[in-house]
Ligand code: ATP
């Protein structure tokens with residue numbers, strides 16, 4: 001596990017930009033963190049890194065927002081209003097299995113509500129820091145592929161590779 005200190009919203013966004021720049025198609029990012037911890041801000045950065053020009057808005061009411069126009073597609077989900085039993089019938093695997101939708105980056109807010117998980121994913125937990133800003137904890141699970149992120153961040157000892 002790696003812990004990053006994100007001093008302000010721009011730092012949260014710029015972590016997202018790096019993920020969006022570098023992660024390969026098929027990446028799943030499971031986001032957890034209290035209300036207002038910065039999950040949507042991070043996904044907005046991912047959109048910027050992918051070159052998506054549309055505004056990324058929280059899909060709390062629409063559940064899934066799809067942005068096909070960047071380097072690879074972005075699928076942004078928010079499970080806040082759902083019970084695990086409701087999530088189960090949504091067939092969310094179709095977003096990371098690659099058969100029904102073109103593979104891209106799948107970013108899921110409130111991922112603790114997922115009753116099942118992909119085999120490999122980046123777990124990213126945001127929490128309020130005791131002083132100010134936020135902390136991010138990153139854990140790669142399974143064979144999560146860091147893609148070009150490994151080169152982008154290769155010199156940084158504080159990041160997971
Ligand atoms: P929700 O649980 O409602 O979906 P969220 O986790 O998606 O919330 P955001 O909407 O992204 O949270 O951010 C909430 C607020 O926190 C925003 O005003 C955002 O600018 C701010 N914020 C994001 N990152 C940081 C940070 N590192 N330091 C301080 N403020 C931050």
Ligand code: MG
Pocket residue numbers: 039040041058109
């Ligand atoms: Mg949000």
